[in-house]
Amino acid sequence: MPLMSxxxxxxxxxxLVHGLHAYVPGEQPKIKGLIKLNTNENPYPPSPKVLRAVTAAVDGRLRLYPNPxxxxxxxxxxxxxxxxxxNIIVGNGxxxxxxxxxxxxxxPKPPENESWKLEAGGDLTHTTVQYFTPSYSLYPVLAEIHGAAKNAVPLNADFSMPSVAELRQGKLWRFDAALNLxxxxxxxxxxxxxxxxxxKLCRAQNGVVVLDEAYVDFANENALQLALKLPHVLVARTFSKAYSLCFQRVGYxxxxxxxxxxxxxxxxxxNVNGLGQIAAEATLDDLEFYRANFKKIIATRETLARALTKLGFRALPSQTNFMLAKPPLFPAEQWLEKLRAKxxxxxxxxxxxxRDYLRITIGTEAEARALVKAIGEVMREKLV
Ligand SMILES: Cc1ncc(COP(=O)(O)O)c(C=O)c1O
Structure with missing residues (x-):
């Protein structure tokens, strides 16, 4: 009898899956004593009320499904x-x-051998996910997983957003892309x-526009009202960054x-686990606690920017809990290793x-001081 293979x-x-490059998350090292300023986590823990609510929920209820x-x-x-x-959908982050x-x-894009359908009157824009570069590096990965077309359009050199008139002139941006992130x-x-x-950008688009406001609590203004007044605009928010809940995975x-x-x-x-729902609900009952943390983080951000500037870095203005800073003396990639050694x-x-910049998460004041101290040491070591 022949062997069944x-x-x-x-x-x-x-x-499609063979060809995919998966998203690369920031490193989560387990080295003791490391100051972790690489994934934009909040340096302060959730409020005591949130910790109590989650702890109290760890009981026999774990056998039940959460609210769907x-x-x-x-x-x-x-x-x-x-x-x-x-008007709200909650997700696992x-x-x-x-x-x-x-x-x-x-x-999704039609298979190669069916691309004639597009040429014969099909609409390529229905298959397009569009975004600016640089922006959140997950967007192209999501498009690739889905087999969608990608349209990545550069921001201006200072990371400002081109105006609608400039986007029209540049001819790269599509006003009829299915989804804009x-x-x-x-x-x-x-x-x-x-x-x-x-x-202005949203009003010029025919497809859906997602305004991803993951870091908006550290900014001067937010655009939530656009999601409530324009039918094709969604605002994305998360409990991860500002509300110290990365671990629980709740976004909406x-x-x-x-x-x-x-x-x-x-x-x-x-899709949203039960402890995550409980943690997020308790967070919303204690917003004052978090608003105080935003103030602290913003103050540390500004102090750190001044300190880095004194050391010869070019610290870009930030409306988030991180900043881009262009270091002196060595290429940024080398600074990454020199700081890791410290x-x-x-x-x-x-x-x-x-590539000429380091992205630095704003930690506690003590962590910011440790960073400035380490940078000073690296610079002195270069001089001797
Ligand atoms: C711009 C942006 N959007 C969304 C997220 C995802 O956040 P989460 O899935 O934790 O809610 C991140 C995380 O790094 C981000 O940087």
Missing amino acids: LPRPKKLIRP TAETLRAKLAKLHGCAPE SDEVLALAVRCFVE VTTPNAPSGRGYKTNELE FVGHAELIAALDKIRDSY KILVRWFSAPAV
Whole structure:
């Protein structure tokens, strides 16, 4: 009898998946005593009330499924933002709602051999995810996973956003892309954008616009009102950064009820874990605690910027809990290693627009002082 041959795993995987480059998250090292300024986490723990609420929920209830629609959390968020719960969808971090948007609003590209369909009257723009560069490096990965087309358009050299007139002139930006993802304030530059310039951009677009406000609590203004007044605009928020809850994975969109209902159809039934819902609800009951932390982080950011400038760095103005700073003496990539040798971890990106910079998360005041001290030491070591 001939031996039955079993399938080879490689053959079972879609060609698209074979070709994918996965998102690279910031390093989570386990070295003791390391100062971790590389992933824009909040240096302060959640409020004591949040910790108590989560601890109290760790009991026999863990055997039950969580609320499938994050009902209580959505009601609290609706109250906070002055909208209805139907205007809100919660996800497993804002990463999940961003992925849902790609799946909900963008057609995958047809297979190569069917591209004639596009030429024969099909609409390529339905397949396009558009974003500025540099911005959140997850966006191209989400487009690739979905088999969508990508359109990456450079920001201005100072990381400001080109005006609508400039975008028209430049001819790279598409006003009919199916989905536009805008990081505001921008990451990794930290640059903030004015609501009126965002509104002009949104009004010029035919597709959905997501304003990804992951860092907006550290900024001078937010554009949430645009999600409530324009039917094609979604604002993404997260509990990760400003609310010290990266571990719990809770993020959400605010937007038109029809868009939210469509997203709701395609999410997993229990996409937000129960402890995450409880932590986020308790967070919303203690916002004063967090507002005090924002003030501290912003003050540390400004003090650090001045200290780095004195040391010869070019610290870019930031509206976030991190900053880009261009170091003197050595290339930024070497600074990354020199600071790591002193047990301080920052982030460096190889993309041409930012490769001369370090991205530094704003930690506690003590961590900022330790960073400045370490930089001073590196500079003195260079001189001897
Ligand atoms: C711009 C931006 N958006 C969204 C996220 C995702 O946040 P989370 O999935 O933790 O809510 C991040 C995380 O780094 C980010 O930088």
